[in-house]
Amino acid sequence: MIYDAIILGAGAAGLMCAATAGARGRRVLVLDHATHAGEKIRISGGGRCNFTNIHCTPKNFLSENPRFCISALSRYTPQDFIALVQRYNITYHEKTLGQLFCDHSSRQIVQMLLDECAHHGVTIQMQQSITDVQHRDGKFIIQCASSHEVQSDNLILATGGLSIPKMGATGFAYDVAKKFGLRIVPTRAGLVPFVSDDATLSQMKPLAGIAFASIATHGKVHFEEASLITHKGLSGPAILQISSYWREGDAIALNLAPHHNVATMLKDARTTSPKQEVLSVLSTLLPKRLAQFLLEQIGMSGTCAELSNTHCDKIAQQVHHWLYHPATTEGYRTAEVTLGGIDTRDLSSQTMEATNVRGLYCIGEAVDVTGHLGGFNFQWAWASGYAAGMAL
Ligand SMILES: Cc1cc2nc3c(=O)[nH]c(=O)nc-3n(C[C@H](O)[C@H](O)[C@H](O)COP(=O)(O)OP(=O)(O)OC[C@H]3O[C@@H](n4cnc5c(N)ncnc54)[C@H](O)[C@@H]3O)c2cc1C
DSSP: OOEEEEEEOOSHHHHHHHHHHHHTTOOEEEEOSSSSTTHHHHHGGGGTOEEEETTOOGGGEEOSSTTTHHHHHHHSOHHHHHHHHHHTTOOEEEOSTTEEEESSOTHHHHHHHHHHHHHTTOEEEOSOOEEEEEEETTEEEEEETTSOEEEEEEEEEOOOOSSOGGGTOOSHHHHHHHHTTOOEEEEEEESOOEEOOHHHHHHHGGGTTOEEEEEEEETTEEEEEEEEEOSSEEESHHHHHHHTTOOTTOOEEEESSTTOOHHHHHHHHHHHOTTSBHHHHHTTTSOHHHHHHHHHHTTOOSBGGGOOHHHHHHHHHHHHSEEEOOSEEOGGGTOSEEEEEEOGGGBOTTTOBBSSSTTEEEOGGGBSOEEOTTTHHHHHHHHHHHHHHHHO
């Protein structure tokens, strides 16, 4: 069998690319080493798949080359994916901040993509370990462990990033890209919980399970969402978002009472309720145990009447600008995404084709384009898969 395109990876980007190219009459083969296609889609969004975000813009993505994603994102928009979802009668809802989730199950999205592939004559072969990729006389020759060899004019790398190795994630796309002379932007775990150092951990462990409203800031970037204290450190949407910007040794600042002015509150309380404990004033804004922890950290206690202006400002600084120094992150073991990857300087932003290797395409998470939390990573998988699928 001669194929026009061989796609390595039956994940979000690979399946979208396969269905798009198949719909254009291309003979497409998808190879994947896992047992089932689209496993990350299946487990995503707590089983409901946050499949896109209606507020998606290029600003929701990190890359060494922030303009690279503009073209693909503008040619396959959230509305395009929503239209596909509607065509399959999959019901969905907006949870928060433009994030769209299936009403029932993420399996519906996997099945939709598989149906699209089947409808357009795409061949999908699972449990295929790829042992070698060669390029001879303009043809890509793929060798599988099952000892069969397949050839094609076009090869699409869609094997994703390094996050969650337990699910079969590998650095395969990077290895093949390097073999063809493409550069790799160093990778690191993104959208990942923080781990505290031992001293912080022993102080914070009793607070595990406490969630609170927050604004997490790193440099000029901030996210206003919930945070969560875990047995290992910090997690929750605000923390996952800011983790993508964090570098080893950095601190992050947390505003634990957004939309309140703690200094003014305490200064007023000195006259309106002087006998009230400072802790009980803070407990109107924060979970009590967290308020107590913050006060203990700066050695403050007592009643409002005892507070000087300096004390009020010190407590306000602690609540509005609490500095947290993560020791590290939980790493690829639990990261939702991999930052970095195949360098976009070596790819066409229109087609995802390698500029120096005709017929080699790179799509999805393997590429140095990483979205914020909230459906952006799938939107990039759909858009980059579509761009390549239209170009093959
Ligand atoms: C727990 C979790 C929840 C998430 N939730 C969301 C969400 O709700 N919304 C969102 O937008 N994003 C979410 N993401 C991120 C999203 O899943 C990824 O960004 C997206 O799946 C990337 O698509 P991809 O096709 O590039 O890679 P993947 O979907 O990872 O697909 C890669 C495929 O390649 C195969 N493969 C890997 N190595 C090899 C190899 N050596 N040989 C053969 N095949 C190989 C894998 O088996 C896999 O099928 C989540 C991620 C995780 C881990």
